[in-house]
Each structure stands twice: as structure tokens, then as C-alpha cells.
Amino acid sequence: MSDFSKEELITKIFEWIKAESISLEELDFNQLVSNDETIDFKTIFNEISSIKSEMKQVTRIENRRIEVISDYFNKEQDFQQKFINQINNQNEEVQKIIEEDENIRKSNLFYSIFELRDFIERFYNSLQVLPFPQRKSIFCKKNDYSKISSILNENISFMLKKIDNILEKEGISRIQTLHQKFNSKLMIGIEIISNPSLENNIVVEELRKGYIYKNKVIRYPKVKVNKI
Helix, strand or coil: CCHHHHHHHHHHHHHHHHHHCCCHHHCCHHHHCCCCCCCCHHHHHHHHHHHHHHHHHHHHHHHHHHHHHHHHHHHHHHHHHHHHHHHHHHHHHHHHHHHHHHHHHHHHHHHHHHHHHHHHHHHHHHHHHCCCCCCCCCCCCHHHHHHHHHHHHHHHHHHHHHHHHHHHHCCEEECCCCCCECCCCCCEEEEEECCCCCCCCEEEEEEECCEEECCEEEECCEEEEECC
């Protein structure tokens, strides 16, 4: 069917609708064509087949276009996700570095506090065995020495407790060693004694305190161990 015949048929249909004042649903196709007119059905079918083929081709082209666009967006999405993952990994690495630096800084600070506490404790222990004069002096009465010693002991004991509270708030726990079985993973044996009346491999004296921070030993205690 040529473009002219199609146009002519369409014109006839609309003229009939207009003349008869009917709707497309009421249209009788047999009345539209006069007896002396013949319809070339073969041409119509060929035209329909051609249109069908064109529609299939258009559909294939559109489907391919959709596939290309979808593939593009998927690749873009994958690229963006990889980029986001890379940024997240870099952020995690930076955060780890920051945490490691912070832990090192804290460890150095904590170690200084441990040393300070050891010094104060040694001074406190020395006061317990320090002999005081038993007679008056030109600077101080006999009874005043006892008062001074009591005041020093009280204040130094308070300082030690204050330091222990600060360490505890920071998440630092002390390693218990005295009267415990010697553990080479947590302790350093400095001296060995042999006392049959004591249990074998038991810690009899703590020479230096040890501490744990975040499940990691940051200062190993030094101990004296009994070996039979």
C-alpha cells in the first residue's frame, strides 16, 4: 500500500465518520468501501509486515541503547563505590596512625607517671624506717618529729592513692604479682630464692610494679621468685 492510498483511505474514514456522525466503534468497514473498489490485502499485509519488522528493529535498537546506558551507570556506580571504599580505607589507615601515635604518647606519659610513683613510694617506705632523734634540738622539739613524720606519711599516702586513681580512670590496671604463680608472659624474674617452706615458683616480693593498658602490658613488673 502506497503512502497515497493510505492517506486516501484515512481521508475516506474521516469523511464517513463526519457524514454519518458515528464513532469509530460504530464504523462498518464494508460500508466504507464501494462495490466497485477493490482492496489489495496482500499489499496491506506486506505493509503491516514491513511495519512490524521496523518496530522490531526499533525495539532492538532501543533495548541495546538501554543496555548501553544501564551498563554505563553500573560502571559509574562501581567506580564511585570503589572510590568511596578507597577513601574509607585511607581514613581507617589514618585513624590507625593517629591512634598509634596517641597510644605512644600516652605510653610515654604513663611511663613517666610510673617512675614518679615509684620515687614517691620509695621515699614513703624510707620514712617508715628513718630513725628520728630521741632528744630535743635547737630547731625542733622531740614530739614535733613524730608529728612531722605522721603528716608526711599521711600526705604521701594520699598522693600515691591519687596517682592510682588517675591511672585507673585512664583504663590502666595493675598486674598483681605478690603470692601469685610466676608468669613469664606478664612478669620479669630478677632474683631467685630457695625457701622450702614456701610454694615453688611463687612470687615472694615485687621489686617494681607492672601495668596493663588496653589488654597489653605497657610495663612489666620485676619480681623475686621462690624456686625449690
